[in-house]
Amino acid sequence: MRMRRQSECHIVGGATRASGANPLESLVNKAQMNGMGIALRRISQPCRRFLSTVSTLSDESTALSKMMPSENFVKQFIKRPSHRDKLSSLVSELDMFLDLFGKDSLPAFDDSLWTTYFQTWSAEERCEFLNDLRQEQKKANTPAPVPEGEKASESVISLINQRREENGEMVYAPGFHSLLELRGQEFREVIDNMYGSRLLSMRRCDENLPKLVVDCRFLSEFSVAVQSTFARQIQALHDGNWTSRQPFDISLANFRPDSQLAKIVKRHWFFHYGPPSAGTSFSPHAFAPTLTTKSVVDACSVDRSDVMYISWRARQFLPEDAPPNIRAVVLCASNDYQPWSSSVSAAQKDGITAYRIPVERHIRFEGHSKVLPLSTTSSILRYYFRGEDLGSAIRKSVFLPAKNSRLSEKEEREVFERYKAVVQEAIARAESHSTHKRTKKPSDMPKKPKVHRYSREERRRMRAMETSSRDLSSSS
Template sequence: MIRRSQFLRFLCHDLPACSYRRGFGVGMPPPTRGEGFEKDSGSKFEVFGDKLNVELPTAVLPPKELIDSLKKTVQQERLAQLISELTLIYKLSPEVPRKLTLSQWQRYYGLVDLREREDFLYTLHYEEIDEKRRRQLEAEDKENRERISEKQQVLYDNGEMVYARRFHELHDIRGQEFRKQIDHMYGSRLLAQERTDERMPQLIVDCQFLSGLQEKQMSSFVRQIQSLHDRNWFHRNPFRITLANMTPHHNVARLMKRYWTFHFGPQKAADLSFAEMDEMNFDMEMMKADANFKAHPMAPRITSLRMKEAIDSGVHRSQIAYISSTANNYLDGPLDRFKTFILCTSLDHNSWTSSLHAALGDKIPAYRLPFDRYVRWRKGGKVLPLCNQAEILRDVYTGARDWKSAILTHVPEYHLAKQDELPPPVPNSKLTPDRVKKLERQQRLEIIDNIMKSSSLRKMDASAPKKPRRDEERAAKPPRIMVHRYSREERNRRRKAEAEAKASSNASN
């Protein structure tokens, strides 16, 4: 009998090259080809008890390296289930990627929820579309630039004034040169704070809950940290940023490599394998950047140290403010008494992963931003993006704005809009295109989930009969009649006689 791992390897790699490779089974109906792919001939395979539904593009099938790395039967069963599920997704959804790399398959294999996996494929699909559109725009832009440049060169040769790049200009400050100039300004501002002893407070981002978030939430916070640095980079009063409590998790490392240009430089190798992620050092300024990129010496500090070790030395507990949307105390009045502000990568949905829980664990005073004292919150949660929270704290600390104007400036309008200013709600009977698209995705997920559950139940019913339960065994057997050698009364009489005999022997002695 062929092992499942051998079948998966044969199915994904040992077959002749074709667009689709297909085997029917797992109690599901034969699927039809998904939309957006060329129609080519497929093959039907049935390998004894190991049956698998596969009708996928060749570039989507799991790589041989992934299959070889799954040694346990449980892992191979999970991969087979994911391939069957993937077949259904490609059959029902038009928004799927055309290929999956090894690292993408490793991430897909690690996702535990169907909605996360479908959202992951949905994101990859639109990333492919964006990449294709970007390449087209680059090609068109290059062609247009060459054509315009030729015309400008003709005008320049004729002695005319040309207002364009490389013509009649003293300094060409663009790209890396522009970035270098801003780096100098950023560094000079931080050094000026040190020289005049007017340092801005230390801004710490607590990342202890980052690795436990879902893929979408994790990506959102990683991008927020990059936005936090970008705004701080251009500001006249920059914070000294520290990213603390970073744990060595491969998903976090992959997203950092992709989005944190302040440490790794422009995006060049966002799609990393697990082996490359394991080589990343989380103690020495986290991972190494590209050889051609040199990070700014005063860029945000990245460390795995805990909160008390990341805070500047000499800062008293009363001079620290941990910002939490669920804290009891309000942060109000002047902020010049504080030397450290701490933000948290948490949505405060659960108490055990909330910013308040982290503050209490480190015995640091927690404060909430005083939204309720200055504005009327209309809708949405009160956990703002990290950069918005930092801008409010900066404006109030430097005196650029008071609390009310800072909140009105940096809080999105839909949180604070009056009811008469809000757009009229869309009735349920009127479906917008976005709402129709969302409902279709939900229906697809429900269909896929029901089919996978029913197929798993049928597979369990068709498997070898299991050992009956103990209560079923008892019900199947006739009741056992207990026969005693003597009755209870006889036993009591014997015990009484033995006690009397023992007492008389003791008295005679």
């Protein structure tokens, strides 16, 4: 029994003590065997019929072991038994999520993702965070759609080039011989130079587009999933602006991040912090988007009458022709789902006129959100301020997914809603069980049998001896 106890792994006070076992593997086993993991497994059985494929047990164990936190994370954050219980519950949630959506549905969890995931206390926010990561991973793994004609022509061209090379001819094409081939850091340096030269030439020729300001006043109040969504949208906004022939001068106003938001933007904003491969050698571009705590009006550096605020809830539509006095345009990092995060109220507070892009006049939305991403909105505004027709600008910039993809998204959303309900129900059961144990009255506890130190005869003999000794002392 003692040898068996010594072979187990214990995580106490943030340090790991193991004898012949990996602490993270034992944590996986504990997460799969603890009460919450059992509850999740029991409730999740009806969800399995929505799956097209179900991973084998070995695949699940391998996928889950790849998602486990490092030992440094365990030493830093797992310092109490409650922390250990929470980590095992989070591993159970991850295990079921991978079981439902596939072992490759989530990116590899590093310590940065684990820190955000571990410090998110709301179960609903954790579920949304995982679903947001799944959608990001799905977009990264989905190749860009290519028309069938172009696919056929590309295959024919590559086949012809292969035959020409086999015949001894000199072939200049990607994968064969290239006069100029830029990849990685060299490609980024060339685009950086082009991006800077275009901005400088537009300023010198007085052909500047209006300054583009992103209002981030509500960003720190959102959940982790919404913060991650807008962080990626702002990075995509810079990427589209970075390669555009007519780039905007972008500023992020009212940016006051807390510790959670700071970790999220550091993971997504490559234009400011650099890619992970750059390390500490990265320096931001001179014309990269500016992060400031200033208000919208101060960041625009122009009069309020020369500023245009774009809101999807505004009552006034954009005019067909761009007003000549506009020197700055403001986009709000908000979905306008709640009154407290309304972009219309933000515009009214700053004394700026709010306008709405008439997307519904030119695009038919069938079950899609009418709130467009920031990069799509900036593309519409770029065409608009270049003097093109507003309807043409909207049709060139807005792309809606096909119907079959909408059906798959609907099914995935149903599975995700069931997963979220399962997690919330399991956590509610665990909390009610722990609350019942804490609030149990002393009268409800079973009484322990009273064990006397001496038997009844011994106690009588001792009392008799005490009485006799007392009588002797009194008589003397």
